[in-house]
Amino acid sequence: MSKSSNSDKILVVDDSPDNVFLIKTILEEEGYTVSTAENGASALAQIETSACDLVLLDLMMPGIDGYEVTKRIRQNMALPFIPILLITAHDSPNVAQGLDLGADDFIRKPVTVDELLARVRSLLRLKHSIDERDEIARQRQDFVSRLTHDLRTPLVAADRMLLLFQEGALGNLSDQMQEVIEIMARSNSNLLAMVNTLLEVYRFEAGRKTLAFQPVNVSQLLEEVSEELSSLAAQKELAVNLHLGEDSGISKVMGDRLELHRLFTNLIGNAIKFTDTGSVTIRITPATASDEHITVEVADTGPGIPAEEQATLFERFRQGSHKSSGSGLGLYLSRRIVEAHQGTILMNSEVGKGSVFTVRLPIKQ
Template sequence: MKNIPNNSILIVDDIPTNIKVLFEILNQAGFRVSVAKNGKSALEKVQEILPNLILLDVMMPGIDGFETCRRLKHNPKTKDIPVIFMTALSETVDKVKGLQIGAVDYITKPIEYEEVLARINVHLELRRTQLKLVQEEKMSSLGQLVAGIAHEINNPVNFVSGNLIHAQKYIEDLLKLLHLYEIHTPHPIPEIQAYSTQIELDFLKQDLPQLLSSMTMGTERVENIVRSLRLFSRLDETALQLVQLHDGIDSTLIILGSRIKATSIRPNINVVKEYGDLPLVECYAGKLNQVFMNLLSNAIDAIDELIDQVEANTNKQSPTIWIRTVVTSDEKSILIEIADNGVGMPQEVQQRMFEQFFTTKPLGKGTGLGLAIAHEIIIEKHGGTLEVNSSPGEGTRFVITIPINCTPVDC
C-alpha cells in the first residue's frame, strides 16, 4: 500500500524495544515520528504537536491506554485524531471496549511491519478523504448559497433598474414643464410661492437629477455584484471552460468584501490589482475560484494576525493585498501573484504548508486542507505550479502558473 509521507505519528508506549521497532519502521516509511512513554506525557505532547495519528499502547502504568484515549476523545482539540491501539490482548471484550471509547483500530503485538504500515495508511487516507469531502462540501454549499442569493437579488434589482430609466425620463419632463410654468407665470399666487419656499424648490430642482444618478449608479453596482456572485458560484461545474481569470479573482473579492472592510482594530485592507492583458484560459473555473478563495482568505488572516500581535503596534504599513497577473514570456502560461504584508511564515512552516492537515491556525479556524487542496488543484488538475515566498514579519507571496491550454492527463 502506498505510504502517505510527511504525516506525523505519535507513539505512546512504555517499553523501549517496542518504541525502537516502531520508530524505525515509521521513520523509514517517511513519517515524522514523536514518542511519549506514558499516558500523562502523551496527553501533554499531543497538545503541542497535534499528530495526524496516534499509536497507543493499552497496558501502561499510571494512566492506561483506555483512559488516555478517553481523555483524547473528550478534548475538542484532539478528538478527531485517529487512535490505533497496540496490545497483546486478544480478548474480544477488550477490543470492543477500545472501539467504544473511540479508537479506530487495533494492532496486535508482536508488531508486524506490513500490518502496521497497512493499518496506518488506511486510517490516514480515510481521515484525509473525510476532511477533504467536508471541505469540498463546504465550498459546494457556499457556491449554492451564493447562487441562490444572486438569483433572489437579481429580479428586484432588474425591476428597479428598468423602472429607473422611465423615472428619469418622467422627472426630466416634469422639470421642463415646471420651467415653462416659471417662464410664463413669473408671479405665482402667494399659496404657490409659500409652498415653493417650504419645499426648497430651487434646491430640489438641482438635487433630484443627482439623486437619480446616484440611484442608477447604485443599481449598477448591485448588478455587478450579482454578476460576480454568479461567476463565483460555478464551484460545481466539472467541465473545462474558456474563462477570463480576472472575473474569478474579482468575484472572489466580492465574496470576501466584508472581511476586507475596516474593523475595530484595523482600516480597510487595500487591494492593489495589477492586471495584465490575459487571453481566455482553458481551466476548471470553479476549482480555480476555490484556490483564489483559499489564498485570499489566508492573506486576510495573515494581516489580521500581524495586527493582533503586540509588535504590530509599530507597523506603519497600511494593510495591503497585491494581485498581479501576466502572460509568461513563452506565452504558454498565465502567472498570478497574490501577496500580502501580513505576519509572514518561518521556513519550517513553508516546508509543510501544502501537507494534508497541517495548520498553524487555532482550533476551529483551520482544517489544514485549504492550501493542500489548492496545491492539488493547481498541480494535478491544471498541470501548473504553486510556489510561496515568505519571511516572518515581511508578508507572504504566492505565485501560481496556469497553462493557457490545459494539458494534464486528467484534463
C-alpha cells in the first residue's frame, strides 16, 4: 500500500468500538489523520468545532442515527462541503434514503481494505476539487471587488474636475469646449454608475453585503426617486405619474433605505431610459390586514420586452436587445435587493405595449 502524502482529516462515526478500531487502523496506515465519535450527537459537535475533510458514518446508531446526522450536516449552511461515506450492514435498510438526504457514497460491512481506501480516495478527490473551485471563485470575486473599488477613485476625481470645468472655476469655456466637457462628464458618470453597480453585485455574491434595516416610508421614497429622475423624463418629454394609494393602508416596510432607493432608482430609471414617448407610471398599493405586503408597480409605454428575453431578464450579464441596453447587471442587482428583503419582483411585458415591473415587499421582517 502506498502511504498518503496529504494531511486529510477523516472523522469515523460508529457506535461499535471494534468497527472504529478497524477503520481507524486502516486509514492511519495510509497516513490520514483520523478522529472518532461513538454517536451522532458527538459527531455533530466535532464537525461544528473542528474541520474535517471526510465523514465515514455508520447508518444504524442509537439516538441520532446516520440519516439524521447526514440531514443536519447538509442543512448547516455555515459548514464547507464535507463528503459523507455511509457505512451500512448487509441487513440494513436501503441506503437510498441516506443518499437522498445528501450522502455521497456508501460501503457495506464488513468492509474490505481495498474498497474502503478506493472510496475514501474518490471522495477526497471530490472534496479537493470543490474546495479548489470555491477558492478560485473567491479569488475572482475578491479581484473584481478590489478592482471596481480602486476604479472608483479616479472616476470620482475625474467627475469633480469635469464639474469644475463646467462651472467655470478654471476659466470661461467656448461653446464647443462646453459641449465636449458635457459629453465627457456624461460618459464618466455612466462609467461610475456601472462600476458602482458591479461593486454592489459582488458584495452580494460574496456575502459581504450588510443591510441596515429600519422603518422606511415607501411612498416618500418613491416621491424622492421620482423627483430625482424628473429631469431625465423632462428631456424626453415623458409624463411621470405617481399614484401613492390610499392613506388608510400601511406604506412602511422594514428595510435598508439606501438599497431600496437603489432598487427603485434602477426600475424607474430603466422605465424612463427605454421609453421614447408616452409616460411612466408608479403605483403603490399599501399593505392591509389581509395582505401584509406593499406592492409597487412601475409601468412604462416603451417598446416592451420580447418573450425570448423575459426568462433570463433578471440574470447577471443578461443584456436586452434594445439599443440603450446597459451592462446587464441592473435588474440582477434589483432582484438580489428584493430577495434580501424577503420580497418578490415580477415582470409583465408585451412587445409594442410597454412593460410593468411589480415589487412586493413584506412590512415585517
